[in-house]
Amino acid sequence: AKTLTEEIAPEEKNQAVIDFQKELDQSLSLVLHEHEVEPAAFFELTLIKEGAKGDDLAVSGGNLIIFDKEKKAIYSLELSKRKSAILTGGEELTGGEQVATFLPKIYLLTERGIFQFDKETKRQSLVIKTDENWGEIIDFRAFGSNLYLLDKEARLAETDESRQGEIWKYPSIEAGFGAYRHWLKGEVDFSDALGMSIDGSIWVLKADGTILKFTRGSEDPFTISGLDQPLNHPSAIFTDDDQKNLYILDKGNSRVVVVEKSGEYHAQYLWEGLAEVTAMVASEEEKKIFLLSGDKIFAIEIR
Numbered sequence: 001a002k003t004l005t006e007e008i009a010p011e012e013k014n015q016a017v018i019d020f021q022k023e024l025d026q027s028l029s030l031v032l033h034e035h036e037v038e039p040a041a042f043f044e045l046t047l048i049k050e051g052a053k054g055d056d057l058a059v060s061g062g063n064l065i066i067f068d069k070e071k072k073a074i075y076s077l078e079l080s081k082r083k084s085a086i087l088t089g090g091e092e093l094t095g096g097e098q099v100a101t102f103l104p105k106i107y108l109l110t111e112r113g114i115f116q117f118d119k120e121t122k123r124q125s126l127v128i129k130t131d132e133n134w135g136e137i138i139d140f141r142a143f144g145s146n147l148y149l150l151d152k153e154a155r156l157a158e159t160d161e162s163r164q165g166e167i168w169k170y171p172s173i174e175a176g177f178g179a180y181r182h183w184l185k186g187e188v189d190f191s192d193a194l195g196m197s198i199d200g201s202i203w204v205l206k207a208d209g210t211i212l213k214f215t216r217g218s219e220d221p222f223t224i225s226g227l228d229q230p231l232n233h234p235s236a237i238f239t240d241d242d243q244k245n246l247y248i249l250d251k252g253n254s255r256v257v258v259v260e261k262s263g264e265y266h267a268q269y270l271w272e273g274l275a276e277v278t279a280m281v282a283s284e285e286e287k288k289i290f291l292l293s294g295d296k297i298f299a300i301e302i303r
Contacts, residue, residue: 165190226265
């Protein structure tokens with residue numbers, strides 16, 4: 001019906017056709033779970049510190065953790081009360097790129113390795129030094145007290161040979177972290193990987209919109225079905241063990257796509273402002289998708 005009405009020349013459309021098209025568009029939005037949104041700012045980082053802005057975002061235990069590269073600082077924001085704080089800062093955070101958290105521990109990937117801050121004890125240290133076998137670490141996550149690093153091109157210490165990609169697992173031990181392990185059981189091409197998320201399985205987003213799922217180091221078949229148009233220049237993926245769905249930041253189509261973990265399309269949220277977003281997390285408990293853009297955190301209501 002939509003295709004047929006669009007084929008009618010503008011000069012031939014009477015009021016009945018125009019009214020029908022409006023009603024049809026509204027119905028399609030409901031059927032497709034397609035929502036055009038204009039989210040308000042959930043929080044302004046300048047309320048924490050003058051000139052503050054965010055470069056990366058993580059979530060754990062009802063708290064957002066924000067990394068400010070320019071100010072060399074890590075902030076926290078309690079979602080239920082919107083209570084904020086400066087957790088730590090200083091030269092030790094120089095060269096920081098990405099933040100991860102499994103509260104009370106907060107981790108920052110830096111050029112020297114992985115920096116850890118304990119929110120309860122306030123202790124901080126470099127817990128993992130950059131390893132010569134790392135290639136290009138493009139993302140990392142904390143899960144179950146362990147750390148997982150997504151490497152585009154790793155080197156195998158045993159043979160000194162390179163491979164197209166690896167996920168390094170650093171197991172938690174009493175004194176910090178043990179020696180890394182090769183988490184993947186086979187060789188995988190991560191040359192165009194963009195990022196990952198963990199909910200027990202590890203989900204890796206690739207530049208062409210492909211999502212790879214790995215469980216216990218082995219790849220599981222996964223495809224998205226029911227999406228009206230393919231992903232175009234996606235930039236981030238998010239889920240964790242508290243979320244039922246996957247959330248994909250699809251900048252090329254100015255939308256956040258929500259997909260069930262079975263692969264079935266669930267919903268999408270369209271907003272032109274997504275071009276400026278640098279990081280995304282979601283909380284189904286809070287019924288919000290949080291988007292980091294400069295000095296503001298925006299929130300989209302999950303419907």
